[in-house]
Amino acid sequence: MENPKPWLKPLLEFGPLVLFFAVFMLFRNDTVSIAGRDYGGFILATLAFIPALVLASVVQWRVNGRLQPMQIATLVLVLVFGGLSIWLNDPRFFKMKPTLIYLLFGAILGASLVLRRNWLGAVLSEALPMDDHGWRKLTLRMAVFFVVLAIANEVIWRNFSDETWVWFKTFGLPIMLFAFLMGNAGLYRAHALPEKRD
Known part of the structure; x- marks a missing residue:
């Protein structure tokens, strides 16, 4: 792949986190019902963060040809513990x-x-x-x-x-x-x- 734009790296690294923050701040005092379950702002932010991180990781892999071991470990733990938080609403x-x-x-x-x-x-x-x-x-x-x-x-x-x-x-x-x-x-x-x- 050709040299990526200079803004792509910080966007991929911080974009999911900024999205998490923005969704939480928007819904921190609200409850939203999804498929019959009520979720607060924290869980909604987690719901937004996980796919954003997965997408950012895929793009990083496509751009760099690989992911660093720390990036892989972070992604796995986010999927496991973020998934548990959403599943258990905790x-x-x-x-x-x-x-x-x-x-x-x-x-x-x-x-x-x-x-x-x-x-x-x-x-x-x-x-x-x-x-x-x-x-x-x-x-x-x-x-x-x-x-x-x-x-x-x-x-x-x-x-x-x-x-x-x-x-x-x-x-x-x-x-x-x-x-x-x-x-x-x-x-x-x-x-x-x-x-x-x-």
Whole structure:
């Protein structure tokens, strides 16, 4: 496939999440009856989010020729826990999904450290060339960071309203991830590989 438009990547990555947020905000105080069952705004937003994520994943696969393992794991967990939330008409399952995703990612990164494998570098080295020591540091920091995100998600969904969790999920988590990546800029510079010269 020819080079995609520059706006396509952010649209595919954030489009389903923005749709979830928009549907929730529109219907957060309403109840809608579908096939004889009453659903609140959270479940309606989940109903919109799942097919949007599936469509975005299919397009990403067509554009890139493959999906990253993290994208596949996220899609599977969304289908399972989002499906449970819709089937049982219970938002709790969908709210638990980020916790499980972040714990899974943290465990994978932790295992890569124990096994002395540079799995993070294998995925990101083209965009972020660093030496092995830099990748080990970043892997450890990211593993801890994912555990922190999992704990934060649990605290928010168990102690605050649906609306608070939706704001946290839509804006809080991406801001935390951006802050983490920017906060490690010094590590990227300190362990950057020398540029190759022709």
